[in-house]
Amino acid sequence: IGEALQINTSLQTLDVSYNRISDSGVIAFSESLKINRALKKLSLSWNSFHRLVIDVTNQSLNMRNQQFGDIGIIVISSLLHCNTIVYKLDISCNEVSDDGAA
Numbered sequence: 001i002g003e004a005l006q007i008n009t010s011l012q013t014l015d016v017s018y019n020r021i022s023d024s025g026v027i028a029f030s031e032s033l034k035i036n037r038a039l040k041k042l043s044l045s046w047n048s049f050h051r052l053v054i055d056v057t058n059q060s061l062n063m064r065n066q067q068f069g070d071i072g073i074i075v076i077s078s079l080l081h082c083n084t085i086v087y088k089l090d091i092s093c094n095e096v097s098d099d100g101a102a
Contacts, residue, residue: 002029022047026047042062044061044063059085059088064091066094070099072094
């Protein structure tokens with residue numbers, strides 16, 4: 001998928017949920033997304049990675065049930081601080097405490 005995403009010019013939606021993508025897999029995936037500008041909607045929910053290295057250039061990003069907790073929310077928050085592209089973000093079911101949500 002990574003190599004195909006690098007040359008993709010037409011695929012706009014990709015759902016790779018429930019695929020047990022690990023930390024190393026999401027790193028490779030992220031590298032491909034740095035090159036791809038056609039993809040607008042990406043779902044990575046219910047996978048196994050814990051590293052947040054996704055380049056946030058999609059309009060819709062689903063990171064549901066990644067179990068990244070408070071630290072992950074801080075990282076996502078910093079990535080989105082100046083972002084004007086993402087209009088839909090699903091980070092539900094990620095074990096975020098009240099402190100992390102604040």
